[in-house]
Amino acid sequence: MKNYSEKILSLEAKVLKGAGIDFKDGLFILDYPEEGIFELLASANRIRIEFKKNEVRLCSIINxxxxxxxxxCAFCAQSAHYDTGIKTYPMVHAETIIKEAKAALKNGAREFSVVTSGKGIKSAQDIERLIEAIRKIHEETPLESCTSPGILDDETLIALKDAGLHSFHHNLETSRSFFPNICSTHDYEDDVKVVRKAMDMGFHVCCGGIFGIGEEDIHRVELAHTLAELDVDSVPVNFLNPRPGTPLMDSDNLTPLKCLKIIALLRFMLPQKDIIVCGGREVNLKDMQPLIFAAGANGMMIGNYLTTNGRNVEDDLSMLRHLGLRSKGF
Ligand code: SF4
Structure with a gap:
């Protein structure tokens, strides 16, 4: 353990001085011995405090x-390729969205994202509803507005910017080399292009992935490396909650400690960015949820996820109070 302890402290010092860590160092973090987990968390926590202080960002979404x-996508209950029995519905009205946004604000969210299923939005009515919803969030609340609409044309992106859109969300899901194992209907580069375009247009870009979908440590480091290279602003971290009817319905690849190591990896590789723990937190972290902040996360999603329920918001807020963490206010 002595060698591990010395090495993690030297990586921490490197990151605190502003230097990056390499691929091998990333694998070292993911392979850290379980008996030394608190050493790893202590280092990740110091990096979080250095760059993010003791503030956390809370975000919420509407499907x-x-x-x-x-x-x-093999993990997704919303794919028409699988019989998952979820409730499907067309684009909701802007009024429904603003109502949810205001409820999220009351719960302490700082950011609210309008998420839509599909490769992109094409129908004029859907685009209109999205733009109207973003304008209303911007005008009627102090929330940072976000959307995750897939691929959009330039004209729509400009209209969203004019309506006050703050963040654009688009996940890469996994690493470039593992992606063909989970999706055959589009290329990884299509997703990278969307992210680059959103960055070029000056949006705050939220881009991360989902872990526990059969990938190995090497793919996790590869994804972290790609996100660092893209220089995205915020990294949502999802852990697979296997959905009945999907090809990954029987997957069970993660332990709570592995989830913590993945968060720590991201904090070491993207020290200045927001690391936000999202879907699958409850089922994968179990009673280790408070440790996500020690592992380096500085935010989490509250409320329900896209097709699954989240934890009771009051339990999450009480967890933050007990940890002495402040929710980043306006
Ligand atoms: S593109 Fe998005 S909504 Fe569609 S299957 Fe993939 S993850 Fe699910």
């Missing part, structure tokens, strides 16, 4: 258009 997606 504004559910299911019937043309893509075949």
């Amino acid at each position: 504004a258009k559910s299911g019937l997606c043309s893509e075949d």
Whole structure:
């Protein structure tokens, strides 16, 4: 353990001085011995405090258009390729979205995202509803507005910017080399292009992935490396909650400690970015949820996820109070 302890402290010092860690160092973090987990967390926590202080960001989402997606992402209950029995519905009205946004604000969210299923939004009515919803969030609340609509044309992106859109969300899901194992209907580069375009347009870009979908440590480091290279602003971290009917319904690849190591990896590789723990937190972290902050996360999603329920918001807020963490206010 002595060698591990010395090495993790030297990596921490490197990161605190502003230097990056390499691929091998990333694998070292993911392979850290379980008996030394608190040493790893202590280092990740110091990096979090250095760059993010003791503040956490809370975000919430609405699933504004559910299911019937043309893509075949193997983890996703919204894909039309699988019989998952979820409730599907077309784009909801802007009024429904603003109502949810205001409820999220009351719960302490700082950011609110309008998420739609599908490769992109094409229908004029859906685009209109999205733009109207973003304008209302911008005008009627102090929330940072976000959307995750897939691929959009330039004209729509400009209209969203004019309506006050703050963040654009688009996950890469996993590493470039593992991606063909989970999706065959589009290329990784299509997703990278969307992210680059959103960055070029000056949006705050939220881009991360989902872990526990059969990938190995090497793919986790590869994804972290790609996100660092892209220089995205915020990294949402999802852990697989296997959905009945999907090809990954029987997957069980993660332990709570592995989840913590993945969060620590991201904090070491993207020290200045927001690391936000999202879907699958409850089922994968179990009673280790408070440790996500020691592992380096500085935010979490509260409320429900896209097709699954989240934890009771009051329990999450009480967890933050007990940890002495402040929610980043306006
Ligand atoms: S992850 Fe997104 S693109 Fe993939 S199937 Fe689900 S809704 Fe469609």
